[in-house]
Amino acid sequence: MLIEAKGLGKRYERGGRPFWALRGADLQVSSGDFVTVLGRSGSGKSTLLNILVGLLPPTEGSVSLMGEDISKLDDAKRSSLRNAHVGYVPQSAGLIPTLTVLDNVRLPWYLAGHRGEEPEGRAQTLLGEVGLKDLGSQFPSALSGGELRRVAIARALMCSPDAIVADEPTSNLDPASARGVVDIFRAIARKGGAVLMVTHDTFSLDASTRLYDMAEGKLELRP
Numbered sequence: 024m025l026i027e028a029k030g031l032g033k034r035y036e037r038g039g040r041p042f043w044a045l046r047g048a049d050l051q052v053s054s055g056d057f058v059t060v061l062g063r064s065g066s067g068k069s070t071l072l073n074i075l076v077g078l079l080p081p082t083e084g085s086v087s088l089m090g091e092d093i094s095k096l097d098d099a100k101r102s103s104l105r106n107a108h109v110g111y112v113p114q115s116a117g118l119i120p121t122l123t124v125l126d127n128v129r130l131p132w133y134l135a136g137h138r139g140e141e142p143e144g145r146a147q148t149l150l151g152e153v154g155l156k157d158l159g160s161q162f163p164s165a166l167s168g169g170e171l172r173r174v175a176i177a178r179a180l181m182c183s184p185d186a187i188v189a190d191e192p193t194s195n196l197d198p199a200s201a202r203g204v205v206d207i208f209r210a211i212a213r214k215g216g217a218v219l220m221v222t223h224d225t226f227s228l229d230a231s232t233r234l235y236d237m238a239e240g241k242l243e244l245r246p
């Protein structure tokens with residue numbers, strides 16, 4: 024199992040009162056899965072995702088990444104486990120504006136401690152795979168929203184993660200671009216990778232191998 028969550032809960036304070044943004048969530052992601060979590064704005068999707076990748080501690084419950092209980096790891100170990108195995112696609116593409124598109128894709132390679140060019144022109148290959156092979160020398164400001172999203176996916180794939188975890192990767196995209204993103208994810212899962220995305224739209228439903236509905240912090244597997 025790549026990602027396994029058991030009994031996850033997250034309590035925030037709201038106006039001095041406890042407020043449960045996530046309650047009793049169980050979820051599993053394995054190789055070859057394309058998992059979609061579908062829920063409205065405010066239902067708790069980002070909270071869930073941030074807990075699953077170890078960026079936010081749960082109030083209760085546990086998360087295992089690659090079989091390791093992440094609550095038992097210190098910050099540095101948790102980060103390195105995440106960086107080694109999970110490609111995270113944040114809600115905003117989060118590219119660095121002063122780096123070219125190609126260097127943005129390459130960045131995780133350097134952040135992982137490597138020096139020099141990555142082997143076999145991987146960054147350029149990934150740009151080709153997301154349909155942007157001619158845009159590597161551009162800066163992010165020259166790209167459309169859909170193109171930026173695809174660069175963020177290429178960047179997330181740079182260090183060959185076991186799982187891609189994406190926060191609303193199809194939001195604010197025109198239907199053709201949104202389907203393009205889903206096609207990339209479907210191809211990743213078919214090649215044995217794992218994809219987990221949260222969304223409030225329905226573009227990925229047909230492509231998903233498993234679907235969870237999320238409402239008011241409750242996660243339910245759709246039969």
Ligand SMILES: Nc1ncnc2c1ncn2[C@@H]1O[C@H](COP(=O)(O)OP(=O)(O)OP(=O)(O)O)[C@@H](O)[C@H]1O
Pocket residue numbers: 035036037044062063064065066067068069070071223
């Ligand atoms: N740090 C926080 N403190 C208090 N409440 C919070 C905090 N973060 C999120 N919430 C609340 O928790 C609930 C779930 O938020 P979350 O961001 O997980 O929802 P979401 O489904 O991802 O929404 P969206 O699709 O709009 O991003 C919301 O009601 C939100 O206001």
